[in-house]
Amino acid sequence: MEIPYVVVIILFCLGMYTIITKKNLIKIVIGFTIVESSLILLLMLVGYKPDGTAPILDKGYEIVVDPIPQALALTTIVIGGSVTAVMLAVVIKIHKRYRTLNIDEIRKLRG
Amino acid sequence: MEAAVLVIISPLLTAFFLGISRLYVKKIFFPLVTGSAIIYLYLLILVITNSYPAKVYSIGDWGMLGINLMVDPFSSLFLLIIAILFLPFIIFSMKYTKFIKHDYFIFAYLMIAGISGMVLTADLFNLYVFLEVSSLSSCALSLQKKTDRGIEGTFKYLIMSTLGSFFILLATILTYYLTGTLNMAEIPLAFEDIPFKIKSTIMAFFVFGYALKIGLIPLHAWLPDAYEDSPIPYNVLSSGLVMKSALYALIRILYIMFGIDFLDESGMLTIVVFWGVITFLIAHCLAFQQSNLNRLLAYSSIAQIAYIMIGLFVGTEAGLIAGSFHILNHAIMKGALFLVVGIFNYSLTAVEIEDIKGLGYKFPIISFTFVVASLAIVGLPPFNGFMSKWLIVEAALEADFVYAAFFILVGTFLSLTYYLKVIVTLYTKTEEELLIEEPGLSLKLPTIFLGSLCIVFGIVPSLPLSLMNKIPKFLLDNGEYIRILLGG
Numbered sequence: 001m002e003i004p005y006v007v008v009i010i011l012f013c014l015g016m017y018t019i020i021t022k023k024n025l026i027k028i029v030i031g032f033t034i035v036e037s038s039l040i041l042l043l044m045l046v047g048y049k050p051d052g053t054a055p056i057l058d059k060g061y062e063i064v065v066d067p068i069p070q071a072l073a074l075t076t077i078v079i080g081g082s083v084t085a086v087m088l089a090v091v092i093k094i095h096k097r098y099r100t101l102n103i104d105e106i107r108k109l110r111g
Numbered sequence: 112m113e114a115a116v117l118v119i120i121s122p123l124l125t126a127f128f129l130g131i132s133r134l135y136v137k138k139i140f141f142p143l144v145t146g147s148a149i150i151y152l153y154l155l156i157l158v159i160t161n162s163y164p165a166k167v168y169s170i171g172d173w174g175m176l177g178i179n180l181m182v183d184p185f186s187s188l189f190l191l192i193i194a195i196l197f198l199p200f201i202i203f204s205m206k207y208t209k210f211i212k213h214d215y216f217i218f219a220y221l222m223i224a225g226i227s228g229m230v231l232t233a234d235l236f237n238l239y240v241f242l243e244v245s246s247l248s249s250c251a252l253s254l255q256k257k258t259d260r261g262i263e264g265t266f267k268y269l270i271m272s273t274l275g276s277f278f279i280l281l282a283t284i285l286t287y288y289l290t291g292t293l294n295m296a297e298i299p300l301a302f303e304d305i306p307f308k309i310k311s312t313i314m315a316f317f318v319f320g321y322a323l324k325i326g327l328i329p330l331h332a333w334l335p336d337a338y339e340d341s342p343i344p345y346n347v348l349s350s351g352l353v354m355k356s357a358l359y360a361l362i363r364i365l366y367i368m369f370g371i372d373f374l375d376e377s378g379m380l381t382i383v384v385f386w387g388v389i390t391f392l393i394a395h396c397l398a399f400q401q402s403n404l405n406r407l408l409a410y411s412s413i414a415q416i417a418y419i420m421i422g423l424f425v426g427t428e429a430g431l432i433a434g435s436f437h438i439l440n441h442a443i444m445k446g447a448l449f450l451v452v453g454i455f456n457y458s459l460t461a462v463e464i465e466d467i468k469g470l471g472y473k474f475p476i477i478s479f480t481f482v483v484a485s486l487a488i489v490g491l492p493p494f495n496g497f498m499s500k501w502l503i504v505e506a507a508l509e510a511d512f513v514y515a516a517f518f519i520l521v522g523t524f525l526s527l528t529y530y531l532k533v534i535v536t537l538y539t540k541t542e543e544e545l546l547i548e549e550p551g552l553s554l555k556l557p558t559i560f561l562g563s564l565c566i567v568f569g570i571v572p573s574l575p576l577s578l579m580n581k582i583p584k585f586l587l588d589n590g591e592y593i594r595i596l597l598g599g
Binding site: 039 | 236240243247250251254257259262263265266269270273274276277280281284287288293
């Protein structure tokens, strides 16, 4: 039961590590998607019950998984998708102007 | 339908129809933007005047299962700020924007929808969704000028703001995991059984996430960069509303979900007051070094937000009133300052302090507005900034934060130095002839309106304070909020 949570923690830390250390803009965006998917996984785990079925409240289904986290996960996926899209759009703009994706070469603003 | 629901829906609808009008009917653009801004103003006034006693709107009659909206005095304060800033913003940007107007106004309306949703919602996950709506469209707005610096600043803003949202989302999920509910009234009831350490951890995630969005000092680096080359009317909304709405969410979560007793017990109040003092001291020093007007005002915004944090987190009734009053005042003062800079930028593309030399004689009324607003933000009587700063100092003394009160006075002198620097440059005579594009009435009128509000609220502070006197009742004692929300 603990293993999925460990996976979440590993993914979260991996994504954060990518965001903080990488110099390439695309890799930074990838780091964000990794963190986001770890959070979605966490949402799914919160609602999970062993042997649970789909949340249809009818006779015969006694153990059902919690439906709210699944709805939240869908919303989070949509938000994550739009954040990634905006980020990639900005990256395209940056690449068109500077012809590079290295974060050290495009830093004009300091402090 | 209820007016509070329409407050969220109508800007969304406007954004949608603006998108259609961009593709098919370009003629209806102007009446659509201004007309819906005026209707929106009417809706806001309707909600604000009916805000006391606090009301709950149950959407779709789902009761406690659904997502409820709640109007209480603290949220109506933010609706009041939207009401004051939004119409001047629209009028000003109509003339100011030289880039694609449709995109700009679509994002502006989306941002307003997100902010009003954040302010009204009583559901934790909904708060996160609206936060993302407002901050994503805010990023898109700051990109609109499409200059090198603007794009880079936006990328920084986007990275930091998304990082903040991840921590907020993580804390939200953990809250759901522990309590099994997302309703802001049920969470504090369920939180009573949770161990102290786990609650503190969740609170730390919330505070870190929102502090990134607000831009408290070690986490502030994106803010001046994002302000530097973004459209200047957007900066009015950004410093007046976007930063404040993150602050609103933080206050609501800490005071309602965790409760003032827990904040006191865990030492959060002391930490935030200390953090605020550090923030405004450093921000004032950094603002002094800036030569770009936008960056100077951005650092000044950080410092003012720190004052507000101190006011709201001393944990007394007087502190909450003072902090809320400063939220309103800062929105007005910073709005006036940014609009004046916007006029200078429009007329002769000035961004540096050197560029505005001698303009005090060319634009007498506008420059006078700048002087009024900057003296108000420094905190000199008889302007509104003095009133709220005085109340904050008084509240800090009353709550035994003597060092905070002392350093606020020190900070006042620090801020006086850099604002005086700008004012002196403004009124220095020069011999050069300047090519000036005359700003029309549609640029001057919003500026003068905000500038005159600085004086009005300074002379008659009882006008806004009558609304704010009811705020502590809902924040200091979360029982009142919970009772109303559960009862509805």
